[in-house]
Amino acid sequence: MCKSIFLSELGWKPFFQQQLSLDEWETVHTARVMAQHRSQLALMTESGEQNLPVTANMPPLTVGDWILLSQTNQFVRQLERSSLFSRKAAGSKVDSQLIAANIDTVFIVCSMNNDFNLNRIERYLTLANEAGVEPVIVLTKADLCDDPAQYVQQVQQLDPMLMVEAVNGLEPDSASVLSSWCRHGKTVAFLGSSGAGKSTLINTLQGSEIQQTGGIREDDSKGRHTTTSRSLHLTPAGGLLLDTPGMRELQLADCEQGLDTTFADISLLAEQCRFSDCQHNNEPGCAVQLAIANGDLDERRLNNYHKLNREQAFNGATLAERRANDRAFGKLCKAYQKEKRRQKNG
Missing domain, CATH: 3.40.50.300 (P-loop containing nucleotide triphosphate hydrolases)
Incomplete structure (x- = not known):
């Protein structure tokens, strides 16, 4: 068993503290997920280390998450993430x-x-x-x-x-x-x-x-x-x-803002292109291609920008479709259960 530790040593900040109600301050205690295993989470609290079995009613959690536990060390809820x-x-x-x-x-x-x-x-x-x-x-x-x-x-x-x-x-x-x-x-x-x-x-x-x-x-x-x-x-x-385990296959999804920040130089050049929908290939008046020709921008960087942009857009659309299908299936299940209850009570 680990010695007692202050929450601030575990990364506790006002951002998390402000999410607790006055009632929760008296009835729950906080824990941080230190490691994730197939059927349980390794947690750290002010009192030390403990394990928490993963159950079906818990949301998807990951290492670094903050959660609230009851006085009997049962999962209560997850706190909003800062990142x-x-x-x-x-x-x-x-x-x-x-x-x-x-x-x-x-x-x-x-x-x-x-x-x-x-x-x-x-x-x-x-x-x-x-x-x-x-x-x-x-x-x-x-x-x-x-x-x-x-x-x-x-x-x-x-x-x-x-x-x-x-x-x-x-x-x-x-x-x-x-x-x-x-x-x-x-x-x-x-x-x-x-x-x-x-x-x-x-x-x-x-x-x-x-x-x-x-x-x-x-x-x-x-x-x-x-x-x-x-x-x-x-x-x-x-x-x-x-x-983290080495990740060679790091597929991006829904990262449009991250791409704009990473390739801010290309985004800035794109604002100077003649056409607002310029794809930076062979269009006339393309400021991005001009920068490459002048040696101010590496062509490798533009090619990678295009590649990552296509990848995140495709994966984002695929995940969105999956989420939409899951919602539709959930509604269908609820409608079926409602009809079964109606027939039973009718």
Whole structure:
């Protein structure tokens, strides 16, 4: 059993406190979801750790959520989230998958080797910007890279205002540049593909090996999965770190605002195009194509923007159709039950 802890150490803020009624202050206690398993949730309360069985009457929950428990430790309700990361479920399944909730900062982790990928960084940035969470690009394996500065420069060209740090995740002194985001009560999520060094960084910032780590394949510099589930960890400095399994298939859905923020340079150029519905291909008077011709915009960036835009629009429409079908089926079931009751009472 864990020693008692203050809610502020778990990330409790006025945003959550204001959601409780006076009655609830006296009859319930709060808990944060620290890990999610198939049939139960690992929670942390002021009194310490406890498990909560997942039941059918509970809403979909994810790591980082705040919930209210009764005096007998039964689920009461979920508190509104300050931020939420989600994606389209992997594979052909038409559904959305919750990744993490109530995050303050996201470390987008990418290694400085053959697996370095600007397109993937832009994909993660879109997810972070859609969630309204501060992104920090963390470039790892600086000890194995001859010229870290050139990788930092490439990322900085995406947006001069982006925070970018190059680190050796094995060295505490190198990783200490990230400590300002991991201070008391702050929740930081680590996103990135397998082998990028997320678990190694968490272990270094934690000061102990709490996450299993693995090497990378020498033939393509791609990593092996080591983290298999999402979990929150308290740090000695008082922050909370959330590791996530490597996600190469990160399908976007309903991320229009996140895309506009991530590709703000393209959105700004689009306002100068001759036609308001310009697709930035071969239309006359296209300011975006002119910027590419002048060397002010990378064609790779425009191509990725088009790709992500098509993807999020398609997946968003598919999910919307699924939700509409679910609502229609629910109404049909209610109508059937109502008719059965009418016949029984008639």
